[in-house]
Amino acid sequence: MSSPVGARTTIDGREVDYFRGTSYYGLHGHPEVIAAARDALTAYGVGTATAARTPAHAEVVERTSRFLGTETVTYVASGYLAPLVLLQALSQDYDVAFADDASHYGVLDALRATGKDAVLFRHLDPDDLAHHLALRVRSGEKPLVVTDGVFPSTGAIAPLSAYLDVLRRHPEALLCVDDAHGLAVIGANGRGSLEYHDVERDSARFCGTLSKAFGGAGGIVPGDRDLAAKIQRLSRVPLGASSPSVPAAAASAAGVRILAEHPEMRQQLWDNVRRAKAGLRALGFDLADTPVPIVSLWGGPSVDLLHVQEMLEGQDILVHHSPPRGYSDSPDVETLRIAIFSTHTPEQIDRLVAAIRRAI
Ligand SMILES: Cc1ncc(COP(=O)(O)O)c(C=O)c1O
Incomplete structure (x- = not known):
């Protein structure tokens, strides 16, 4: 990483749409x-x-x-x-x-x-x-x-x-x-x-x-x-x-x-979570209806999540692919973890969903 972490982050010299990590309000890069x-x-x-x-x-x-x-x-x-x-x-x-x-x-x-x-x-x-x-x-x-x-x-x-x-x-x-x-x-x-x-x-x-x-x-x-x-x-x-x-x-x-x-930042985060989840549900993913800004996609037999992650990365969109049992609470199947921030724009979220639709 060669910029503060945020909705747009520079990694290896490339500016990307960043949907990883835990900076849910992008505050790490706040001036x-x-x-x-x-x-x-x-x-x-x-x-x-x-x-x-x-x-x-x-x-x-x-x-x-x-x-x-x-x-x-x-x-x-x-x-x-x-x-x-x-x-x-x-x-x-x-x-x-x-x-x-x-x-x-x-x-x-x-x-x-x-x-x-x-x-x-x-x-x-x-x-x-x-x-x-x-x-x-x-x-x-x-x-x-x-x-x-x-x-x-x-x-x-x-x-x-x-x-x-x-x-x-x-x-x-x-x-x-x-x-x-x-x-x-x-x-x-x-x-x-x-x-x-x-x-x-x-x-x-x-x-x-x-x-x-x-x-x-x-x-x-x-x-x-x-x-x-x-x-x-x-x-x-x-x-x-x-x-x-x-x-x-x-x-x-x-x-x-x-x-x-700025309590409105929380509302913005929840609105972004709702937008992302609605878009992903329309693709067939079953997602809990909660305000948590961590969205986890579980692959069915027809979805190669590593391939999805690589396809997104090729379009400068970063999400996290976890192998089975890759973290303390990861299930024993592979997952894609998508972190939503209050600072993601609607266009970034829509671009993410569209890129996933093309990749699956
Ligand atoms: C549930 C949980 N507890 C504790 C921690 C550790 O927090 P910190 O990175 O601030 O030490 C993490 C970090 O990833 C976490 O996910």
């Missing part, structure tokens, strides 16, 4: 995001060389807390580490964990790192979760369920309400959501999967990243002050890992500010 990073770099340097923080880090905490409606936010080195921070903080509040078997690598590594018993349940399946809970949770034990809120390669939405229903049989059970792809994207106010499912007042906890929709970098664990205190006491990550870099913090704060000031 105000770049200027904020540059100004903070000039003022404070690249980093603090410790876990110390600058005003740019404080601004991230203040702006993301306000955006997400939480008392506070703990800002950590990466989104990958955010589930680890959350699970370490809750380590004294549960006995055994249950995870969707297609959870992100960061979730699965976090489970391993905690050293507690962990059981995998079938992807997106509350009945299988109930089955494993009944088998494994002994009297007096507290379960914790963990899942991605929105799955990164297929865009599937986890059935959080159904999981909470299952968990009502277990007092003090916890639900934790890695909402890396839900935050800023779904929910009426962009507060992510919990808002989307209307379960913000339930005992669900969540974490996420500023490296995708928000246009910056670094992980976040939002919540109340009690959770933040547990993180300080029980998680080694904020203590042992350097703070996110200063330009990353400043860029993130600017990205959050822009999204807060």
